[in-house]
Amino acid sequence: MATTTISAQRRALRSTVAKKVIMAVSGLIMVGYLLAHMYGNLKAFSGMQAFDEYSHHLRELGEPILPPSGALWIIRVVLLVAVVAHIWAAVLLARRSWTSAGVNRYETRRNRRGIQRTYASFTLRSGGVVIALFVVYHLAHLTWHWIEPGGSSPSPYGRLVAGFSVWWVVALYVIALLAVGFHLRHGVASALYTLGAGTTATARQVIVVVSIVTSLVITVGFLIVPFSVLLGVIQ
Amino acid sequence: MNITLRVWRQAGPDVEGHMETIEVPDVSEHMSFLEMIDVVNDRLTLEGKEPIAIDSDCREGICGTCGVMINRQAHGPVRATVCQLHMRSFTDGETIDVEPWRADAFPVVKDLVVDRSAFDRIIAAGGYISAPTGSAPEAHSTPVKKADADHAFDAATCIACGACVAACPNGSAMLFTAAKVTHLGLLPQGQPERGSRVLNMINQHDEEGFGGCTNIGECTAVCPKGIPFDTISQLNRDMLGALLRGE
Amino acid sequence: MAEHESTFPVSENAPSGPEQQQLPDADAYFTLGDPIADTKAPGGPIEARWSERKFGAKLVNPANRRKLSVIIVGTGLAGASAAATLGESGYQVKSFCYQDSPRRAHSIAAQGGINAAKNYRNDGDSTFRLFYDTVKGGDYRSRESNVYRLAEVSANIIDQCVAQGVPFAREYGGLLDTRSFGGVQVQRTFYARGQTGQQLLLGAYQALERQIAAGTVTMYAKHDMLELVVADGRARGIVVRDLTTGEIETHFADVVVLATGGYGNVFFLSTNAMGSNVTAAWRAHRKGAYFANPCYTQIHPTCIPVSGDYQSKLTLMSESLRNDGRIWVPKSGEDTREARDIPEEERDYYLERRYPAFGNLVPRDIASRAAKAVCDEGRGVGPSGLGVYLDFADAIKRLGRKAVEAKYGNLFDMYAQITGEDPYETPMRIYPAVHYTMGGLWVDYDLQSTIPGLFVTGEANFSDHGANRLGASALMQGLADGYFVLPNTIADYLADGPFEKIDDTHPAAVEAVTEVTDRVQKLLSVKGTRTVDSFHRELGQIMWEYCGMERSEEGLRKAIGMIRELREAFWNDVLVPGSGNDLNQSLERAGRVADFLELGELMCVDALHRRESCGGHFRAESQTEDGEALRHDDEFAYVAAWEFTGTGQQPVLHKEDLVYEFVEMKQRSYK
């Protein structure tokens, strides 16, 4: 009543709900990427040649329609946009919630954990930061080659095996993937609710299962490789 | 039974508040929580002190007036309003911490009383069906599927108590807003304004300073009327639809 | 009629005449004034009266409506619906309530349902039957014209509410479900599970909020009306206290509407909300509005019994429970067994026994009195002995637990929550409690009080329910008044406006504000030794004991004396902490109790003068041989409208004779 429909639209595009939609879509894009990335990583079990070929193949994907590395760049751009959008929205929403609810809003020390909150929902923001830091480290190592724990190698496979032979590198990955796992346990379900999928009790049950499965698959799927290297299954 | 109350005292909106400890002997387990406070207040009055300001009206769990944080649970340990909470839910010798709802959009008025008028403004922004008096068609001209009517009713039972906001880690009023969007959106009468309703209500929700929902679900766990979580998804869906259709 | 001219009530067989009054306390309780009449209702065929009145009423041109302002105090069904409708029609409306949101008005608590003569069941219902049932239910103490109009617009209410999205219960076919309610043999009650009042109020509230957003209504929540401004013979404004800041404000308009609900809280313990009060109505009464039939209160039979002396209010269990629950007590008062261990033949299903035709569904007053009677015989159950069983064992056997749960689940949960007992396993315990007040400010057919420009709607007026209200009819009346009646009749008054502008400097406003500030100061400055609640509780006990379910000449006289003393004690010994400059809940209550202390006396005077039993008013001296109520139509078929003359002074009784042209007066019989 107070606003005309046009301006209501425009305002709604900047609303918290719209920001959540951005988080959800960007988050799901990242989930998709991670699933593919994980699948690619598992090629490590097929040996150096297969892995390096796969890595190379990524760069040829879409040729000759696309220029060399075209598909990879498309993926990178989409991913980068998703990451930026995701972090941008996360920061705005988090800041808003700190003003709306305050950080230590109640004096009492009782029941600080809430009533039914999952641990996953608690660690969403802190976990997100952990993931972000990890990705910087990860890229520095495997994409930009700025750092070379465990020694350098011209082949991606070689770099990977060298890196995972170092215990603290694996430890870093474990921390990061636990963070990812928790983030997705809440994140996937949350994204689906945000996109309007949870309108019945049954749908919600399905969504919870989907989110648990996704987070387990991704966490375990990724961690197999570093542990296999550390334990000598992959050399 | 005997209990110790730690209760938030704040003389006015712009004054610092603090927790005050009050010993309360001889509490009957059949008393409601508010009746226990009544007794405390009578005593404080006779001792020449200011009684604790706390709001209640119907005392039967339907008006939504009462509502405080008890041991950091909205409405206390039982999933019902404070007026329906009885002392039998506590143990002898227990210390009970009582605080007002806290949210930026709910400023404290005094002690345990907060200002929830933001809720009214969210409803005013679109939480209605425009049906001018006297213009209504015969009631039976629009049948409504029983399932839809029941579901709409479930959502319509919200009492605007504000527990959802008080419990939400983001200080979001999404459950409250979603309950009304769902109630009206499920009925045939509510269709014409469905899109504009959700947009306007969400805009108002944000303008009031409530946080964004991140689907944490604390709200539904404390809602005394059991407003289901589905409503939030329904709101999101309606909102997306309205944005995509350009309503 | 000589007796009627006496200035004090005398018992039936006492010789009449002033010289006979030697008792020391037999001061004259009231004086008799001129009769009054409702002059607005047209005569002629009853079906045509409302249309005729609407046609006869002046209209206000839409362009002029913007220049006319309306104050509406109260946002319950009656107030919210009126504010929304008048706002929509283009008047400038100011709406007030004491709660922090209009949606919390006490109407929200109504459970059972709302009547309407839709005849969807094809069970012989009709406007005339609803009219007839209401007049009969009111024990022939209501106005035919008003009641007929109520029945007539009832069907529109359902249409209106459905259009607003009120989620009434529906059948599988998608159509509205109805049930029978409270002593009526047709199924005309529409409901929304056990939360009908809530859903209806939210519908009205949402319509109100829509108008607030549109700018036609300005809302003042947390504002307590403490005085009426009557300037140059017309109600022109109110004085309110902003409950959060303590500020005293004046508001002016061309017309004032009171929709402030009932005064059941005079009993302290009642099913009303804690804040329900008589202040708005009482202040208007003091300013010249007649108060009609104050002694007519309805005691609801199915409430949860009192559990201790800290009790702050009583909770109603919807009357619909009586459709399937059976009421009983043990045959012997000595029986201390658990309910389930008492064999069938040692139970007394006393309602089914005494009223075979209606059984557990007899009207509220009969069910309440019967419960009191068995408890007085010492056969009551529960720790206090003030309770009877309401048993669902048979219903669960017959319909299955699931069906019972679907119908009454939320009520059972509520009961379990409050008492800590499971009503699926052991029978509920219930006891009567004050629930509704049929009396209220006197209004004519237009709902206008004796002060020009002061209209009164909903439970705050006396108009439609006579001496007793049928279940599910209060919601109907509130919405009828607010959506359909008032918006038409108020126009007739407003057509002569806008009236001369007045402001704070008008002597009437100055006087009203001074009255309020003085009172607040006085309450704060007594600084006595007793809390407000202790006075309220004591008043409640007096009222319950002597002006409750059964009243007697002797008791009422005694009560009047006690109330006067209590009032005196109050003003000398009340302790109101804090100041008037911020939220002060003790101060709010103190003002209300002060008014209850005046109202209580008038109720007793009214009860004393009405030496008959009718509806909710049962006079011990007026009963049949087998203990049923005995009405005296030859003497008391009138509305008693009281004029205020001063605190503790004799009020003046004005009688409005009731004429029955369409319904024949009969002694009620539910045998």
Ligand SMILES: Cc1cc2nc3c(=O)[nH]c(=O)nc-3n(C[C@H](O)[C@H](O)[C@H](O)COP(=O)(O)OP(=O)(O)OC[C@H]3O[C@@H](n4cnc5c(N)ncnc54)[C@H](O)[C@@H]3O)c2cc1C
């Ligand atoms: C527990 C319960 C169950 C009931 N169930 C039913 C039922 O099933 N069916 C049925 O028909 N009836 C039922 N009734 C009766 C019915 O609910 C009421 O009679 C009806 O709702 C009264 O409506 P109202 O609008 O007149 O007043 P209320 O709803 O009482 O509203 C009063 C309004 O006036 C305001 N107000 C009061 N005093 C002041 C003041 N001094 N200053 C400012 N504002 C003031 C309040 O804020 C409030 O907004 C029930 C009643 C109770 C108590």
Ligand code: HEM
């Ligand atoms: C880069 C660092 C990241 C940060 C800082 C971050 C932060 C957050 C935060 C704070 C939320 C909660 C949203 C809210 O507050 O409303 C969130 C949600 C989400 N995140 Fe992340 N995240 C990051 C990375 C990721 C990654 C890598 C993925 C996927 C693989 C992901 C998937 C999701 C999903 C699906 C959601 C749910 C969206 C919703 O609530 O609707 N996030 N993220």
Ligand code: HEM
């Ligand atoms: C054990 C786990 C992992 C392994 C073995 C692994 C391996 C690799 C390798 C080898 C590359 C370089 C590919 C190339 O440049 O050709 C890479 C790139 C990348 N990885 Fe991982 N990764 C793992 C986990 C993760 C996780 C958990 C994330 C995100 C949260 C992630 C995000 C990325 C990104 C964003 C790139 C850059 C892609 C690009 O260059 O476009 N990786 N990873």
Ligand code: SF4
């Ligand atoms: S959604 Fe539940 S918790 Fe929130 S205001 Fe409504 S009833 Fe209260």
Ligand code: F3S
């Ligand atoms: S707790 Fe808060 S985050 Fe959303 S689901 Fe409820 S509003």
Ligand code: FES
């Ligand atoms: S006082 Fe009304 S819900 Fe508690």
